[in-house]
Amino acid sequence: MLRRIDYGDYDLIITFFTPDSGKVSVIAKSAKRSKKRFAGILELFSVLQVVFSRGRGLPVLQEATLNQPFIKIRTDIKKTAYASYWAELINEWIEEGEAQVRLYELFLYVLGELDIGNIPEPVLSILFQMKFMSISGFYPNLTHCNLCGIEMENMKKNRIMFDLEGGGIVCEKCVSPLLSTHDPGRRGPVRRIYISKGTIKQLLWFENGNLEKSGRVRFSRQSLREGLEFSEAFVPYHLGKMPRSLAFLRQIRRDA
Ligand SMILES: [Zn+2]
Structure with missing residues (x-):
């Protein structure tokens, strides 16, 4: 429901x-x-x-x-906040009457694990969002520079810029021209996020790996923070809408 x-x-x-x-x-x-x-x-x-x-x-x-x-989800405000966010993404994205078996199985899996409580909630949320992105067809380019095509592994800096608008990472050589491009038609600043290579590898693992194994992937604190920041910026950006439940989730996380 x-x-x-x-x-x-x-x-x-x-x-x-x-x-x-x-x-x-x-x-x-x-x-x-x-x-x-x-x-x-x-x-x-x-x-x-x-x-x-x-x-x-x-x-x-x-x-x-x-x-x-799933009683444990409904009786825990933080779990409720995560589940509400995932449900809102699904509700916003899918159409009435359109079969979405993979997304259904994904949602059932993360709700089940959220209820059991063995996997940390932020890990489940990053996993859900990475899979959601690939199922719904707007998966981000995390493997090579969006502009020149150089592979992520061959980029020199550890912190890599992700350009929200372009939907991909940008290498250190291509970053400076991009930063100086002035587009008069654009309102507000270019949306960009920095992610370290280690986090990117884990995100790619989530995008491609199987569900049960993904749940056991261990994240460092930094990767968790970067993974949440990235997914919670990219998913709403491509949905074209800021989910109301995301503001609630962030509030709950801050208070916890
Ligand atoms: Zn480049």
């Missing part, structure tokens, strides 16, 4: 993420008033088996059975 919003005094509009039909929004009648109607199981991030009927307007939820409640 990706999203739930109140609809009038009695009903809820619920958006489910399904393996074969992508995003599906349904109306759950009397779900707000009567706890009995759906036995209080219509909670965010839970995995349900649902039956709904199509007709005019929104499909109507008929039955719901709980498969996995």
Whole structure:
């Protein structure tokens, strides 16, 4: 369950993420008033088996059975903040009725691990975002200079500039002309981030490696910070929208 919003005094509009039909929004009648109607199981991030009927307007939820409640996510504000951010990215990106099996499996995996709690939350979030980028087709170029093509391994400096707009890393030789280019049509500064080589290697590992192994990758504190900074800048940039849940997540992280 990706999203739930109140609809009038009695009903809820619920958006489910399904393996074969992508995003599906349904109306759950009397779900707000009567706890009995759906036995209080219509909670965010839970995995349900649902039956709904199509007709005019929104499909109507008929039955719901709980498969996995992920209670530990909902009772922990930091876990809730991470799951809300991932859910908002999915909700923003996918269309109603469009199958997204790989993304579904990814979301199920990170929610499951978030609930269990063995993998640090920032690691899961970087993993989710790297995979999300490659599944949704806007994966960043982290392997060679976006401008001259020299490989990342052959770049001299350890801290490498990532150009958000160009979607790739830029070597030390190409950086200076780029920094001095003045584009009068552009509003605000060029968006760029610096990432060290070690972090880039780990990000690439996440993009290409399998899920279970990726969860066991160990990050240094610096890599965690850089990985979060990079993914939380690049993903919203390419989505063209700042997710509201990201501001909330950052607030929670600061307070923790
Ligand atoms: Zn270059």
